[in-house]
Amino acid sequence: MNLIMQGNAYKFGDDINTDYIIAGKYTKTLDFGALAEHVFEDIAPDFSKIVAPGDFVVAGRNFGCGSSREQAPIAIKHAGIGAILAKSYSRIFFRNAINQGIPAFLCDTDVIDHGDRLIIDLGKNSVELPEKGRSIPLFPLSPVMLDILAEGGLVEYLKKNGTYILPPNSKDKGA
């Protein structure tokens, strides 16, 4: 994961469920490129045509609610999205995104508008909006999620560690 990520925001609202990210009728496949073609199709049909590699999905509360389908973060990943920013995540989606190695960050997304250019600076733990002259702090991820993300996802993490190793003093640290 790069310490600095740049891209444009594709903005969504609250309660974006995983059916909206990838409809059930497309989920029965192991062709992950095919999933990306239909990502957000029911609520943002232009999504896969507009976004450029490295762009960001930006959402409000409870992003990824509903079905546990990991096809949702897989579709986002294979669409080339660099990171997800949301005010809160549904827990299953949050884990799935991290397990896929997709940076899913928590921050106050109210000041971000559709199309805004964003710079995520992990050194400073912030999102910079250069055109607006704003800086938004990122809420820290839990130590175990950071460890999984650092390996590029859960499969690589488990290949390396063989099991789960909880960092000491994890309690109440991060989401």
Place this chain on the structure above:
Amino acid sequence: MGSTAAEKIVSAHARQDVKAGDFAVVDADLAMIHDTTGPIAIKAFEEYGRERVRDPSKMIIVLDHATPSPNERISNLHSLLRRFASSQGIPIFDTGEGVCHQLVVEQGFVLPGDLAVGADSHTCTYGALNAFSFGIGSTDMSGVMLTGKLWMRVPATMKVTFRGSMPEGTYAKDLMLHLIGRIGADGADYLALSFRGDVIGRMSVSERMTFSNMAIECGAKAGLMEADEKTLAYVSGAARRASRPVWDDDDADFASEIVVDVTSIPPQISCPHAVDSVFPVSDVAGTEIAQVYIGTCTNGRLDDLRTAARILSGRKISANCRLLVCPASRKVLSEALAEGIVAQLVEAGATLLPPGCGPCPGTHLGVPGDGENVLSTANRNFKGRMGNNKSSVYLASPATCAASALEGKIADPREYLSRSR
């Protein structure tokens, strides 16, 4: 300070005392995958280079989301799952056996005090049996297949007490829709719900499953209930291990509490396109409905079909409406056949579907047309949920669904209940 049931179950499975907010690595008593989420879990598992899953006796595979297979692509995924089950020695439930959650409960794969995970968000259903159970994604599941374990954060618990007397025409589904409407789609985000109160105590295990099933629809990780005599009697038939029931201590630290007086709650309906968009049925009565669906892990059990038959028996559904009925399992279907319920439903005009998820996840067996409204006993009504983003889905109880099928319009079931014997 006492502990919540969630804290107790996680502690027992982490082999250390944990409290809400702690992180823990837990042993899973059961890991379930199905035909939508299983193939990705297997693909991830194969990347570890390990030949065998950690413990095949603690896994099950269910083909339910698209059965019988509607196309060759899905047929090949089913073949992959069958081969994996056979080579690993994992029990598999194939086409026509039923919805995964119904099978897990019915076949004794989960017991009070268990910690169970499933690659399906409605795995929280087993909370009705006093199991701490929740949905996970496919890659997390591959980790369970490899290690038998999962990392998790211990959720805080929200008490939800249902008290009062149930009005006629109001069912478990109506109460759960009411609660979701009241607290919203993320109102219990990452909390364990502790369902309690006389109303729950009087209900059957099947009705209780309707509550726990929909816990995820308000963001909850689990929807737990106390194991009482009914629970223990229910699990005693098929149990494969000893039960270890636990419950919240009175002096446990609860995050919050909600009390619902059910006495004045009329039949409820969730309107398109969000589960928490809940109103009394009377507010939208008369809305045209092209298709009614009675089934799913929420409301496809024997008592649900019985309720529908009570309203539909001796009557005919509207010529403007299709009625699809899908028993949640082969056992439910057999019992409904033996009771004569299936005959009553079919004579009223219902189309019987093979046990499984049916049209709920939008793959086949009743995809609605453009502009059509569907009324369903399922748990989700997101736009496009049933396979067409130009259709709309409403959610209600089996009684409201049955009454509405008779009119081809959303109808209050109470009128039909008072007229039936």
